[in-house]
Amino acid sequence: MVSCIVCQKQFSIKGIHTHYERAHGSLEVKSKYSSGFNGKYHTEEWKTRHKLQIKAAFEKKNGEMNTFTVSCLVCNKSIEVIEPELSFPLKEKYFCSRSCSNTRIHSDKTKQKISESQIESLIKRGRTVQKFKQCKVCQTSFAHKHRRVCSNECKEIAKLQTRQRRRAHLCEKRKYRKECQFEFSIKDFPGEFNTDLIQEHGWYKASNRGNNLTGVARDHKVSVEWGWKNKISPNIIKHPANCELMLQNQNQKKRTKCSITLDELLQRIDEWNKNGLINFWG
Numbered sequence: 001m002v003s004c005i006v007c008q009k010q011f012s013i014k015g016i017h018t019h020y021e022r023a024h025g026s027l028e029v030k031s032k033y034s035s036g037f038n039g040k041y042h043t044e045e046w047k048t049r050h051k052l053q054i055k056a057a058f059e060k061k062n063g064e065m066n067t068f069t070v071s072c073l074v075c076n077k078s079i080e081v082i083e084p085e086l087s088f089p090l091k092e093k094y095f096c097s098r099s100c101s102n103t104r105i106h107s108d109k110t111k112q113k114i115s116e117s118q119i120e121s122l123i124k125r126g127r128t129v130q131k132f133k134q135c136k137v138c139q140t141s142f143a144h145k146h147r148r149v150c151s152n153e154c155k156e157i158a159k160l161q162t163r164q165r166r167r168a169h170l171c172e173k174r175k176y177r178k179e180c181q182f183e184f185s186i187k188d189f190p191g192e193f194n195t196d197l198i199q200e201h202g203w204y205k206a207s208n209r210g211n212n213l214t215g216v217a218r219d220h221k222v223s224v225e226w227g228w229k230n231k232i233s234p235n236i237i238k239h240p241a242n243c244e245l246m247l248q249n250q251n252q253k254k255r256t257k258c259s260i261t262l263d264e265l266l267q268r269i270d271e272w273n274k275n276g277l278i279n280f281w282g
Contacts, residue, residue, distance in 0.1 A: 004019060007024075064085055074095060133148070136149055193245055217245075217248045222242055241268040
């Protein structure tokens with residue numbers, strides 16, 4: 001080992017000369033030992049040179065970048081990708097959009113693994129979870145605190161089934177309301193209805209059918225809505241014994257409320273039938 005005559009540090013025979021020039025030599029001598037691109041990493045010249053070097057090394061290994069046409073795995077849409085010639089294709093699967101890339105058909109085994117990982121994640125965060133549920137669509141066991149189905153595919157199927165049930169429900173309800181409409185005339189039962197209101201206010205007519213908005217309307221004492229919810233026969237709801245005359249504005253305030261009970265209505269219907277007024281049981 002040899003000591004530096006300036007700073008007295010110990011160096012090997014090979015290193016003492018370099019140390020002296022770099023640490024204690026003139027500026028001209030020190031410039032030989034500057035690191036990198038003479039310390040000019042911030043200059044645009046060095047950045048451009050560095051980029052070109054990286055690009056040349058990449059192209060030497062993988063080939064030049066080129067445009068290739070591939071098909072989306074989900075919708076078969078043609079898309080263009082830019083990849084190196086020697087490494088194409090870089091992926092096994094290509095997708096045209098995020099929605100296509102998120103469309104996956106999971107096997108039962110994969111769904112089970114996803115469920116188990118979700119359980120572990122929730123437990124680590126201190127959440128209490130129900131370990132396994134049964135998917136309402138495919139009956140697969142899965143674990144998720146807030147979901148009722150196991151996957152997005154089953155979620156879309158469940159939405160479609162819900163829309164179909166609602167549509168069928170509305171159709172049945174419209175049919176029921178139509179069947180509950182009164183089919184008799186007030187004139188056929190003189191003395192049973194108070195016609196003074198009709199003589200004073202006239203019948204209710206919509207704005208496009210006579211425009212008598214303050215007129216008299218026929219109201220169901222046991223409402224059609226209540227009959228629908230409780231599965232009452234339309235023949236009972238549309239019986240004349242269930243009808244009363246009232247002003248339309250009062251009818252609107254009453255909405256779906258009932259003015260009598262079902263037992264009271266059945267008793268009224270029996271009285272009508274005993275008096276020989278009408279037999280409307282159909």
